[in-house]
Amino acid sequence: MSLLEVQGMHSYYGDSHILFDVGMRVDKGEVVALLGRNGAGKSTTLKSLMGVVRPRAGSVVLDGVQLAGRKSHAIAREGMQLVHEERRIFGSLDVEENLVLAGLTAKGRWPLARIYEMFPRLQERRSSRGTDLSGGEQQMLAIGRALVRDPKIVLLDEPFEGLAPVIVRDLMEACRRLASEGQTIVIVEQNIAATLALAQRVYILNNGHIAHEGPASELKAKPELLQRYLGV
Numbered sequence: 001m002s003l004l005e006v007q008g009m010h011s012y013y014g015d016s017h018i019l020f021d022v023g024m025r026v027d028k029g030e031v032v033a034l035l036g037r038n039g040a041g042k043s044t045t046l047k048s049l050m051g052v053v054r055p056r057a058g059s060v061v062l063d064g065v066q067l068a069g070r071k072s073h074a075i076a077r078e079g080m081q082l083v084h085e086e087r088r089i090f091g092s093l094d095v096e097e098n099l100v101l102a103g104l105t106a107k108g109r110w111p112l113a114r115i116y117e118m119f120p121r122l123q124e125r126r127s128s129r130g131t132d133l134s135g136g137e138q139q140m141l142a143i144g145r146a147l148v149r150d151p152k153i154v155l156l157d158e159p160f161e162g163l164a165p166v167i168v169r170d171l172m173e174a175c176r177r178l179a180s181e182g183q184t185i186v187i188v189e190q191n192i193a194a195t196l197a198l199a200q201r202v203y204i205l206n207n208g209h210i211a212h213e214g215p216a217s218e219l220k221a222k223p224e225l226l227q228r229y230l231g232v
């Protein structure tokens with residue numbers, strides 16, 4: 001049994017049917033990418049797993065626990081964390097306060113030293129307020145806030161978006177390190193090269209349907225698949 005098993009998931013915004021029969025599985029320690037064109041339903045998939053959007057049908061099982069239909073704070077307590085595209089850090093609190101607050105209601109907890117080891121830049125900026133951080137630092141803090149809860153699985157929604165290449169490199173390095181320490185990750189990204197470098201396995205969403213599933217190496221070797229589903 002995989003750490004995360006998703007079956008038959010359908011999600012809507014009002015009357016708009018967005019996700020159709022989505023199925024995925026993610027093994028413990030795996031990095032899985034979710035790719036697809038703009039509007040394909042990638043963010044909606046992550047939000048549906050996290051209970052931010054309530055799937056109207058289907059099953060989302062994390063480590064043997066059924067999450068579908070539960071509220072997102074309950075899902076967080078079961079060990080899932082979503083790092084939203086818009087980062088959602090507290091601008092008026094400093095870095096350390098942001099991290100401590102995020103860990104308060106968690107079952108498990110990373111020591112702050114481990115977060116700072118992963119992101120030395122956050123340690124340097126530990127007393128800076130959220131609003132005073134660069135985009136890259138905010139993204140590190142958003143990921144740090146997820147990790148401090150010692151999640152079983154982290155969902156990253158476009159973590160590299162809008163960031164300078166040098167920052168993307170640092171974040172990729174951190175993701176690699178996380179993966180090497182056994183952290184399970186699902187990543188949604190427009191930066192396909194970076195994503196394929198990180199992920200072992202890929203799902204491609206097309207109009208709310210899973211159109212392809214396979215190893216990342218296959219997509220690297222068959223650019224026609226990328227052309228067909230992603231137009232790149």
Ligand SMILES: Nc1ncnc2c1ncn2[C@@H]1O[C@H](COP(=O)(O)OP(=O)(O)OP(=O)(O)O)[C@@H](O)[C@H]1O
Nearest residue numbers: 013014016018036037038039040041042043044045
């Ligand atoms: N809050 C919302 N209300 C209504 N429709 C929405 C909402 N959010 C997204 N949608 C629609 O749902 C569909 C899937 O959007 P989603 O954001 O999941 O796509 P995506 O693959 O993440 O694309 P992008 O890369 O553009 O974020 C799109 O047609 C989008 O317009």
